[in-house]
Amino acid sequence: MNPFEYSPALESTAIVEIAERYNLFIDGKFVTPKSGKYFPTINPANEKVLAKIADANATDVDLAVGAARAAYSKVWSKMPAAERGKYLFRIARILQERAREFAVLETLDNGKPIRESRDTDIPLAAAHFFYHAGWADKLQYAGVGIQPRPYGVVGQIIPWNFPMLMLAWKVAPALATGNTVVLKPAETTSLTALLFAEVCQQAELPNGVVNIVTGAGVTGADIVNHPGIDKIAFTGSTEVGKLIATSIAGTKKSATLELGGKAANIIFEDAAIDEAVEGIVNGIFFNQGHVCCAGSRLLIQENIHDEVIEKLKVRMAHIRLGNPLDKNTDIGAINSAAQLAKIRELVTAGGAEGAEQWSAPCEIPGEGFWFAPTIFTGVSQTHRIAREEIFGPVLSVLTFRTPQEAVEKANNTPYGLSAGVWSEKGSKILWTASRLRAGVIWANTFNKFDPASPFGGYKESGWGREGGRHGLTAYLKASN
Amino acid sequence: MIIDASEGSLKSFLKTLPQVDEVGVHARAAMLGTRSIKTTSKAWAIDMAISMMDLTTLEGADTPGKVRAICAKAVRPDATDLSIPSVGAVCVYNDMVGVARRTLDQIGGSSIPVAAVATAFPSGRASYAVKAQDTMDAINAGAAEIDMVIDRGAFLSGRYGEVFAEIVKIKELCGDKAHLKVILETGELVTLDNVRKASYLAMLAGADFIKTSTGKVVPAASAPVVYVMLEAVRDYYSMTQTRIGVKPAGGIRTTKDAIKQLVLVNEVAGPEWLSPRLFRIGASALLNDLLLQRMKMRDGYYASPAYVTLD
Numbered sequence: 001m002n003p004f005e006y007s008p009a010l011e012s013t014a015i016v017e018i019a020e021r022y023n024l025f026i027d028g029k030f031v032t033p034k035s036g037k038y039f040p041t042i043n044p045a046n047e048k049v050l051a052k053i054a055d056a057n058a059t060d061v062d063l064a065v066g067a068a069r070a071a072y073s074k075v076w077s078k079m080p081a082a083e084r085g086k087y088l089f090r091i092a093r094i095l096q097e098r099a100r101e102f103a104v105l106e107t108l109d110n111g112k113p114i115r116e117s118r119d120t121d122i123p124l125a126a127a128h129f130f131y132h133a134g135w136a137d138k139l140q141y142a143g144v145g146i147q148p149r150p151y152g153v154v155g156q157i158i159p160w161n162f163p164m165l166m167l168a169w170k171v172a173p174a175l176a177t178g179n180t181v182v183l184k185p186a187e188t189t190s191l192t193a194l195l196f197a198e199v200c201q202q203a204e205l206p207n208g209v210v211n212i213v214t215g216a217g218v219t220g221a222d223i224v225n226h227p228g229i230d231k232i233a234f235t236g237s238t239e240v241g242k243l244i245a246t247s248i249a250g251t252k253k254s255a256t257l258e259l260g261g262k263a264a265n266i267i268f269e270d271a272a273i274d275e276a277v278e279g280i281v282n283g284i285f286f287n288q289g290h291v292c293c294a295g296s297r298l299l300i301q302e303n304i305h306d307e308v309i310e311k312l313k314v315r316m317a318h319i320r321l322g323n324p325l326d327k328n329t330d331i332g333a334i335n336s337a338a339q340l341a342k343i344r345e346l347v348t349a350g351g352a353e354g355a356e357q358w359s360a361p362c363e364i365p366g367e368g369f370w371f372a373p374t375i376f377t378g379v380s381q382t383h384r385i386a387r388e389e390i391f392g393p394v395l396s397v398l399t400f401r402t403p404q405e406a407v408e409k410a411n412n413t414p415y416g417l418s419a420g421v422w423s424e425k426g427s428k429i430l431w432t433a434s435r436l437r438a439g440v441i442w443a444n445t446f447n448k449f450d451p452a453s454p455f456g457g458y459k460e461s462g463w464g465r466e467g468g469r470h471g472l473t474a475y476l477k478a479s480n
Numbered sequence: 481m482i483i484d485a486s487e488g489s490l491k492s493f494l495k496t497l498p499q500v501d502e503v504g505v506h507a508r509a510a511m512l513g514t515r516s517i518k519t520t521s522k523a524w525a526i527d528m529a530i531s532m533m534d535l536t537t538l539e540g541a542d543t544p545g546k547v548r549a550i551c552a553k554a555v556r557p558d559a560t561d562l563s564i565p566s567v568g569a570v571c572v573y574n575d576m577v578g579v580a581r582r583t584l585d586q587i588g589g590s591s592i593p594v595a596a597v598a599t600a601f602p603s604g605r606a607s608y609a610v611k612a613q614d615t616m617d618a619i620n621a622g623a624a625e626i627d628m629v630i631d632r633g634a635f636l637s638g639r640y641g642e643v644f645a646e647i648v649k650i651k652e653l654c655g656d657k658a659h660l661k662v663i664l665e666t667g668e669l670v671t672l673d674n675v676r677k678a679s680y681l682a683m684l685a686g687a688d689f690i691k692t693s694t695g696k697v698v699p700a701a702s703a704p705v706v707y708v709m710l711e712a713v714r715d716y717y718s719m720t721q722t723r724i725g726v727k728p729a730g731g732i733r734t735t736k737d738a739i740k741q742l743v744l745v746n747e748v749a750g751p752e753w754l755s756p757r758l759f760r761i762g763a764s765a766l767l768n769d770l771l772l773q774r775m776k777m778r779d780g781y782y783a784s785p786a787y788v789t790l791d
Contacts, residue, residue, distance in 0.1 A: 002751040004524065004742065009516035115514060274711055275504030318747050327516040424499040444501050 028207025071208030085136030092129035111333030261417030264410035265295030416458025700730025729762025
């Protein structure tokens, strides 16, 4: 029994007002859905219903696209670029002012620890608006000609793992480049997007520039298939990404797709071991492992395997799982029952295929969706847990003998979103990084994000980049 | 241990230690600094921090009167509330050891050890004969804990054998009469790699405690430095089954600072180190802030600083 058991330190929810039900945000106003339907959104930490969310149908999507089109033709594309930038700066500042409100709401709806929503998601979301605000009147320097043009109306579909941050990744560059948007948040995490709609009103953003339609996959398909959409930006599973690519083939629509991953996190024998262990923990257990770029395949040089695993277990015993609103929580709730079932299915498969499971000794709350941080050792490349994206706090540990073998194993996946390399030898890091086929490679760190840094994948991890100059060009048509 | 005291052996052992990634350590230490310690855990932490304090006066202007004053404070930090624990030790220069020891014995503090800084503290720039005499003086006057400084010059020029040998010899002088704390003066070692190497050097040479700083050099007990030292004692324990203590000193002035130190202990070395036997905090002004916070928890409001004594 540890005498220094931290008392609960709960973030107050008083700062957030959650309505009983939420309507669609179309043309600057909250409007009831033509579908007449609503669905519940729950707090995954206690399974209680937080609010009812409008379920947009094809008619609702059509209205949203119409509003976005009108705003594009009449207002947004005609506005001087510096003026567009001012709106983005205004939104960024409001996000900072209301950061605590957003953080609490994100944690309630998503299940992620308040420490992460407070210190990572919301500050980064604001940073994306600030970064792109600065670009708005400098697009001639984006590298696609002196007078690049926006696409027009962009349909944006975002996932549930970083609801507000993914919104910022999508909306900020689209607006900065002069596009208008129809955005659909994931059905389990709509609330911060709807609060963002309020921010758009507060910033007096012209009506129709941002439209938010809530709903499930069907609503997303309505956006993808709507003829008035000029471009699709999607973050989510590779499976859905492929469907989208198929749907838009042969149309005028282009797409940015940010899909799944099965990142290798490579630990060389000459790594700073203790910080590498921190990097492993951060790589796979950040946000309950609900991270497309998570370091879910740990590749350890065989001669330090036992030492690293021993230290990793000691470290994992300190991970604090529990109430996401507790400021000391490290691992929050799994976002949904469906996701929990998927994690359990793959973990069962891991055991059945002969890998050895170890889970951190933490108490699992009685209600809500939870999964203890888990590692599998003795994993082979052929195991499902080494190939399929688990999207949960589950790490597969493999070994390698030489740098060549590390690179070969790391690249042996249909994905190619991210990778990590740990070594104190600079030349080895560069040698390895230049051979890894992944869009983002972290050296001696993991899961670091910055608006100025392009993010995106090789192979089946996606098309295009988000963030930085590269991300900006995804929303611009070249000119001569 | 497969090493001996020879220069070559020490060098090759220290080379086997994994490197420290400064950025990673700073990030982790900062994250642990965001732990929010409230209510009962805060109350526990305040009392634990008081009992871990090496209440210190190390001034050129120290007098017997000043030393008697801090001894009184050490035994009963607040005479109006006897539920407050005594501090871990009183830490003074060696010529003040006798006065401190006698005072403590007279006022019911016989269980509180006197720690003496020794070996030409704080610079350590003296011959070994002088350092040995300094240490013996303190022990003879009743010091039960010796806070020695390492020879940073020798360390930085790579003469690890000299640093090691000096610690071994001082440890021999301490024998079973005094605990040995080895001050690394991390502010002069600068890099965290050096902090890790010096920590191992001191532990291998027989230190009972490794201590960050003299308090005379800035920076002193920064969170990243303490973090690396706590990792060192944790890993040394898994190699040798021996638990070495850690003492941050210098710059820890507020209750918040002290609680952050305890969080580091808890989550890096482990809860076994949460005891005055294995963790001490070298400080002076800290005690009054702990007392004020303790009153706040007891009474529900902040008392005026006039309610704690200035000694």
